[in-house]
Amino acid sequence: MELWYTEKQTENFGITMKITETLHSEKTEIQQLDIVHTKQLGRMLLLDGMVMTTDQDxxxxxxxxxxxxxxxxxxxxxxxxxxxxxxxxxxxxxxxxxxxxxxxxxxxxxxxxxxxxxxxxxxxxxxxxxxxxxxxxxxxxxxxxxxxxxxxxxxxxxxxxxxxxxxxxxxxxxxxxxxxxxxxxxxxxxxxxxxxxxxxxxxxxxxxxxxxxxxxxxxxxxxxxxxxxxxxxxxxxxxxxxxxxxxxxxxxxxxxxxxxxxxxxxxxxxxxxxxxx
Incomplete structure (x- = not known):
């Protein structure tokens, strides 16, 4: 089964990437924090579902x-x-x-x-x-x-x-x-x-x-x-x-x-x- 992550960047536009696994997931005192591994860009940091950074870029x-x-x-x-x-x-x-x-x-x-x-x-x-x-x-x-x-x-x-x-x-x-x-x-x-x-x-x-x-x-x-x-x-x-x-x-x-x-x-x-x- 393929896993994909999609960030809805506007009401009508988003970015999607194939992921291999979720490495970390927690609800901090401030926000939801997730780290996933993507096939294209390596590890990716998400805060409240928004892409913050990736290994590659x-x-x-x-x-x-x-x-x-x-x-x-x-x-x-x-x-x-x-x-x-x-x-x-x-x-x-x-x-x-x-x-x-x-x-x-x-x-x-x-x-x-x-x-x-x-x-x-x-x-x-x-x-x-x-x-x-x-x-x-x-x-x-x-x-x-x-x-x-x-x-x-x-x-x-x-x-x-x-x-x-x-x-x-x-x-x-x-x-x-x-x-x-x-x-x-x-x-x-x-x-x-x-x-x-x-x-x-x-x-x-x-x-x-x-x-x-x-x-x-x-x-x-x-x-x-x-x-x-x-x-x-x-x-x-x-x-x-x-x-x-x-x-x-x-x-x-x-x-x-x-x-x-x-x-x-x-x-x-x-x-x-x-x-x-």
């Missing part, structure tokens, strides 16, 4: 949510990840030698522990690295308690439903602004330009009203709805379009490159229109 998301901002800031020393309990963003952050402290603020400890066991290549820096501080806390609360503390803040959230709703609100972004240093930068995953246009427009408008520099960029992630994914970066001073690619160091990446840094901001017309008033 995780590097795209984790590299693109981290390195664009970290290479835009001239000297990032303290970095915060809100969400991101799988550890992939932390793994990429500590590739930057300037970073003295990488803090993970994940509300669900169950995600951290499950990923340590089933995704060791993603969660590789969550244990034993003195530069990493793993906190099982409410990221929104932590933001509001951290005035001027961080050089870069990354919002590595699930989709804007359930426990992640507050991570897409203007008040949260104002809190991030206040938690950043005077030349700080934030970046957030902002969903699919095909299926979440209203959300992208709203988030971009909210961030633009708070930060002097706001940019939208995209990456190709096969398991995320539509495959075309967006990120929004907002900065108090530094513009990612002004980065000298020749000064970007090789970071042992699979997707992100110095040449790619600027090109990801060259948006298709229908996506660029989402950034206009």
């Amino acid at each position: 995780e590097f795209v998301y984790h590299e693109m949510i981290t390195h664009v901002a970290l290479n835009t800031h001239p000297n990032p020393k303290k970095v915060l990840v809100v969400g991101g309990g799988d550890g992939g963003a932390i793994r990429e952050i500590v590739k930057h030698s300037s970073v003295e402290k990488a803090v993970l603020a994940e509300i669900d400890g169950g995600v951290i522990e499950a990923c340590k066991k089933y995704f060791p290549q993603i969660a590789s820096e969550l244990s034993g690295n003195p530069r990493v501080d793993v906190k099982v806390i409410d990221g929104i609360k932590h933001i509001h308690e951290s005035k001027g503390e961080y050089d870069v803040i990354m919002v590595d959230s699930t989709e804007p439903i359930g426990p992640a709703v507050g991570l897409f609100e203007k008040g949260f972004y104002q809190g991030i602004y206040d938690a950043l240093s005077p030349d700080g930068i934030m970046v957030a995953q902002t969903e699919s330009p095909w299926f979440n246009r209203d959300l992208i427009k709203r988030v971009f408008k909210d961030l633009k009203s708070i930060f002097p520099v706001t940019r939208l960029y995209t990456a190709s992630i096969p398991t995320y709805p539509s495959g075309l994914w967006s990120f929004t970066i907002a900065s108090k001073q530094h513009d990612p379009l002004e980065v000298d690619a020749s000064k970007i160091k090789d970071l042992d990446t699979k997707y992100y490159t110095p040449e790619l840094h600027r090109s990801v901001f060259n948006l298709p017309k229908f996506v660029a229109e989402l950034t206009r008033d």
